[in-house]
Amino acid sequence: MSFLELERVAKQFGTQTVVDDFSLTVGKGEFVSFLGPSGCGKTTTLQMIAGFLDPSRGAIRLEGHDLTVVQPAKRGLGIVFQSYALFPHMTAAENVAFGLEMRRVPRSECRERVRATLAMVGLAGYEERYPRRMSGGQQQRVALARALVIRPSVLLLDEPLSNLDAKLREEMQIELRQIQRNLGTTTILVTHDQNEAMSLSDRIVVMSQGRIEQIGTPQETYERPASAFVSQFLGKTNDFAATIDRTATPGRLIAGSWSAPAPAGLAGPVTISIRPERIGFCDAGLAAKIVTRIFQGNHWLFQCESECGAVIVIRQNDGQPQPAEGEAVRLAWRPEDMSLRRAGDAA
Amino acid sequence: MSAAPATDGRDARTAWLLTAPALMLFVGVLVIPLAMTVMLSFHDWGQYKGIEPVFILKNWHEVATDPYFAEMFWRTFRIALLTTLITAVLGAPEAYILNRMSGRWKSFFLLVILGPLLISVVARTLGWALLFGGNNGLVNKLLMSLGLIGSPLPFMFTETGVVIALAHVMMPFMVLSVWAALQRVDPQIENAALSLGAGPFTIIRRIVLPQIMPGVLSGAIIVFSLSASAFATPAIIGGRRLKVAATLAYDEFLNTLNWPLGAAVAVLLLVALVLIVVGSNALIERRYAEVFR
Ligand SMILES: Nc1ncnc2c1ncn2[C@@H]1O[C@H](COP(=O)(O)OP(=O)(O)OP(=O)(O)O)[C@@H](O)[C@H]1O
Ligand SMILES: [Mg+2]
Numbered sequence: 001m002s003f004l005e006l007e008r009v010a011k012q013f014g015t016q017t018v019v020d021d022f023s024l025t026v027g028k029g030e031f032v033s034f035l036g037p038s039g040c041g042k043t044t045t046l047q048m049i050a051g052f053l054d055p056s057r058g059a060i061r062l063e064g065h066d067l068t069v070v071q072p073a074k075r076g077l078g079i080v081f082q083s084y085a086l087f088p089h090m091t092a093a094e095n096v097a098f099g100l101e102m103r104r105v106p107r108s109e110c111r112e113r114v115r116a117t118l119a120m121v122g123l124a125g126y127e128e129r130y131p132r133r134m135s136g137g138q139q140q141r142v143a144l145a146r147a148l149v150i151r152p153s154v155l156l157l158d159e160p161l162s163n164l165d166a167k168l169r170e171e172m173q174i175e176l177r178q179i180q181r182n183l184g185t186t187t188i189l190v191t192h193d194q195n196e197a198m199s200l201s202d203r204i205v206v207m208s209q210g211r212i213e214q215i216g217t218p219q220e221t222y223e224r225p226a227s228a229f230v231s232q233f234l235g236k237t238n239d240f241a242a243t244i245d246r247t248a249t250p251g252r253l254i255a256g257s258w259s260a261p262a263p264a265g266l267a268g269p270v271t272i273s274i275r276p277e278r279i280g281f282c283d284a285g286l287a288a289k290i291v292t293r294i295f296q297g298n299h300w301l302f303q304c305e306s307e308c309g310a311v312i313v314i315r316q317n318d319g320q321p322q323p324a325e326g327e328a329v330r331l332a333w334r335p336e337d338m339s340l341r342r343a344g345d346a347a
Numbered sequence: 348m349s350a351a352p353a354t355d356g357r358d359a360r361t362a363w364l365l366t367a368p369a370l371m372l373f374v375g376v377l378v379i380p381l382a383m384t385v386m387l388s389f390h391d392w393g394q395y396k397g398i399e400p401v402f403i404l405k406n407w408h409e410v411a412t413d414p415y416f417a418e419m420f421w422r423t424f425r426i427a428l429l430t431t432l433i434t435a436v437l438g439a440p441e442a443y444i445l446n447r448m449s450g451r452w453k454s455f456f457l458l459v460i461l462g463p464l465l466i467s468v469v470a471r472t473l474g475w476a477l478l479f480g481g482n483n484g485l486v487n488k489l490l491m492s493l494g495l496i497g498s499p500l501p502f503m504f505t506e507t508g509v510v511i512a513l514a515h516v517m518m519p520f521m522v523l524s525v526w527a528a529l530q531r532v533d534p535q536i537e538n539a540a541l542s543l544g545a546g547p548f549t550i551i552r553r554i555v556l557p558q559i560m561p562g563v564l565s566g567a568i569i570v571f572s573l574s575a576s577a578f579a580t581p582a583i584i585g586g587r588r589l590k591v592a593a594t595l596a597y598d599e600f601l602n603t604l605n606w607p608l609g610a611a612v613a614v615l616l617l618v619a620l621v622l623i624v625v626g627s628n629a630l631i632e633r634r635y636a637e638v639f640r
Contacts, residue, residue, distance in 0.1 A: 098540070
């Protein structure tokens with residue numbers, strides 16, 4: 001099952017540890033994203049897989065063979081760089097053909113594969129264009145074609161879409177996913193855009209400060225975040241103070257005027273985490289006042305000032321009348337939608 | 348100042364008035380002497396009569412027919428071309444290696460390379476003369492005392508010597524020019540080629556070199572024109588025996604006092620250089636326009 005395997009990989013620059021204890025197994029054909037804030041070590045990890053950096057500790061294996069002893073030029077991985085790194089003095093076709101020439105693929109086969117790959121990324125007819133004369137999206141496609149044409153065992157993408165505007169980025173995401181599905185190429189994508197990671201990947205590796213916070217499917221990481229960091233980083237999250245009152249039996253969890261039966265375990269002051277879309281307007285519950293109401297097409301975003309501090313609420317635009325700015329409302333949610341931790345624990 | 352239309356004429360006059368000093372300086376020290384030099388080259392000259400302000404083609408005829416001048420011009424451009432080749436072959440790798448060095452070393456070696464620009468060309472050339480000048484040159488003395496050579500290395504008054512000294516003087520211009528081109532190269536591009544299976548030699552030849560070629564060529568134009576018109580280095584190393592266009596013109600003006608002939612040599616050098624530089628520049632622009640504009 002495991003195709004690419006990273007075992008306790010670490011990287012140090014001088015005394016600074018940039019990646020630490022990074023273990024991951026990627027299955028054949030899987031699409032895995034590294035997601036994390038800027039500077040958390042995503043690129044460094046990718047460059048260690050590519051061979052441009054040597055890991056300080058740990059092992060990287062491809063199909064069971066140690067990859068770190070293989071020269072980067074011999075690893076046969078396809079890489080798309082954030083800056084694309086196209087060869088500016090070569091046409092699109094020459095760029096794509098470069099990897100095949102290095103592999104001494106016969107001329108006629110080479111020409112055919114270049115043509116087919118460019119067509120696959122939607123660039124048929126652009127063979128003779130120089131990169132400078134192409135748009136950002138087209139350059140990005142050339143870079144993708146150049147990486148794919150050598151039929152890499154693993155495709156490494158370092159923030160390939162971050163230079164594109166929002167609409168083009170969305171189009172390319174869909175296209176990238178389709179191409180990856182069709183070819184079945186094992187793919188690792190580096191990104192700091194949570195939407196991109198969620199819409200593209202089979203699994204997401206959430207990273208923070210060089211360490212893995214959580215590995216899971218997009219749904220798992222979103223709905224059952226392993227740490228406060230993950231819940232903050234993936235989507236919006238409300239955190240507010242509550243208390244668990246154990247003087248009465250059964251104990252109760254109390255947040256302002258909202259309360260629910262206390263779960264087992266915790267006692268005293270706690271912090272509630274809940275996604276904005278899981279909070280509803282009800283007749284009873286946390287008392288709040290709507291400060292701003294923002295229309296975002298398919299949903300409404302409410303910023304409320306509640307008894308327990310600021311709360312964000314997201315409601316689907318399903319045609320129901322929505323409360324207006326300044327209106328007093330009551331907020332409620334199902335206890336199973338929230339997560340609890342002791343107050344003061346790492347946020 | 349007021350922008351009212353009535354004062355527009357005055358504004359234009361003011362502009363002319365303000366630029367007049369600079370303009371007069373430009374005309375006075377460049378345009379007029381140049382025009383006079385061109386005119387001078389058509390004047391007559393004789394040992395006893397001096398310069399005669401007439402319009403004749405005598406000097407041009409002499410320059411065109413006397414094989415001495417052909418040889419001298421040929422030598423001038425041969426020296427310039429060899430110097431350019433040496434600076435390109437040594438300077439381009441130098442800039443590339445420099446660019447790959449890490450922070451502190453990079454600034455240190457950049458200073459080492461650019462430092463000589465702060466020292467007068469005369470001083471730098473005299474350094475070569477001190478090292479290789481005949482029997483008294485330091486290096487010659489050392490090698491001879493070690494018994495490695497029997498007689499001093501022929502350096503002074505040789506074309507080889509002039510070319511080596513010129514290449515040394517011109518090197519910073521080439522390194523700077525290539526360096527500037529390297530700054531525009533994507534730092535990830537070598538990794539991209541590497542990941543596609545290219546070896547180090549292939550990366551240099553097929554990826555790096557084509558991208559810095561415009562820098563090498565513009566550096567070559569600078570070095571070539573500066574070398575072809577160089578005076579101090581050929582004067583010190585080449586001396587009287589090995590004349591180039593610049594030193595010949597100087598001699599005609601100050602020693603023979605045949606100003607018209609000197610003027611013809613100087614004008615011919617200028618015209619030839621302008622043609623070569625403009626021509627090669629146009630060629631380069633056309634060759635690389637598609638890729639780099
Ligand atoms: N060559 C290096 N020497 C020293 N420190 C480095 C080096 N390369 C990267 N770092 C440090 O390692 C950390 C992680 O860098 P990395 O490029 O992997 O981050 P990243 O997650 O890719 O961030 P981004 O999203 O901004 O690209 C950063 O703090 C960076 O300063
Ligand atoms: Mg990065």
